[in-house]
Amino acid sequence: xxxxxxxxxxxxxxxxxxxxxxxxxxxxxxxxxxxxxxxxxxxxxxxxxxxxxxxxxxxxxxxxxxxxxxxxxxxxxxxxxxxxxxxxxxxxxxxxxxxxxxxxxxxxxxxxxxxxxxxxxxxxxxxxxxxxxxxxxxxxxxxxxxxxxxxxxxxxxxxxxxxxxxxxxxxxxxxxxxxxxxxxxxxxxxxxxxxxxxxxxxxxxxxxxxxxxxxxxxxxxxxxxxxxxxxxxxxxxxxxxxxxxxxxxxxxxxx
Numbered sequence: 001x002x003x004x005x006x007x008x009x010x011x012x013x014x015x016x017x018x019x020x021x022x023x024x025x026x027x028x029x030x031x032x033x034x035x036x037x038x039x040x041x042x043x044x045x046x047x048x049x050x051x052x053x054x055x056x057x058x059x060x061x062x063x064x065x066x067x068x069x070x071x072x073x074x075x076x077x078x079x080x081x082x083x084x085x086x087x088x089x090x091x092x093x094x095x096x097x098x099x100x101x102x103x104x105x106x107x108x109x110x111x112x113x114x115x116x117x118x119x120x121x122x123x124x125x126x127x128x129x130x131x132x133x134x135x136x137x138x139x140x141x142x143x144x145x146x147x148x149x150x151x152x153x154x155x156x157x158x159x160x161x162x163x164x165x166x167x168x169x170x171x172x173x174x175x176x177x178x179x180x181x182x183x184x185x186x187x188x189x190x191x192x193x194x195x196x197x198x199x200x201x202x203x204x205x206x207x208x209x210x211x212x213x214x215x216x217x218x219x220x221x222x223x224x225x226x227x228x229x230x231x232x233x234x235x236x237x238x239x240x241x242x243x244x245x246x247x248x249x250x251x252x253x254x255x
Contacts, residue, residue: 035145059149076204
């Protein structure tokens with residue numbers, strides 16, 4: 001096990017490393033390093049209080065938000081059962097929220113940041129449509145990382161056994177209050193290199209002093225190119241052929 005937040009960048013990916021989305025987590029950035037330390041402490045606190053580890057999430061996989069924050073890479077956050085939505089309703093309080101449509105990958109074997117494509121793809125057990133709700137705060141890297149890259153909640157659709165052709169055939173229809181939201185074909189954009197994405201997550205887990213293990217779920221990052229702002233009362237519907245459909249409604253949290 002590597003120590004949390006080493007002073008140099010995580011191990012580089014092997015084949016597929018040229019994908020610009022998946023530059024290894026830049027722990028040479030002082031803000032990233034400090035923020036990940038705080039995230040790791042928050043995660044330990046959640047687990048000590050009884051939360052159950054679920055997996056990891058990709059954050060800042062869009063070039064625009066990286067430029068805005070002055071970052072050279074994205075980051076990796078953590079998931080527990082505390083934020084898993086099982087009844088289709090996401091409570092939200094005062095704040096600024098956005099919805100992200102994503103693909104969730106569940107592993108049946110561990111993945112390392114330098115593993116080759118073949119073993120990485122063979123490690124995937126199943127995939128699911130997913131919706132993540134994020135609550136934006138100040139545009140401060142350390143604060144955002146301490147808040148788990150603004151993570152608020154996530155919901156999962158039906159599970160389908162993995163096969164690489166699933167990404168090639170994936171067609172995403174995303175609706176917000178009935179209005180269609182443009183989502184590029186994942187195979188041509190955010191999921192053009194699934195193996196590189198998982199290596200990136202493995203390196204991000206190592207930066208937090210952890211590993212990407214069998215049984216872990218990975219939210220692979222927003223598939224849309226623009227932020228979709230949401231408010232209490234909004235409904236989000238995702239249909240990912242051939243994976244299935246998922247819907248959530250935002251509800252104002254009780255005081």
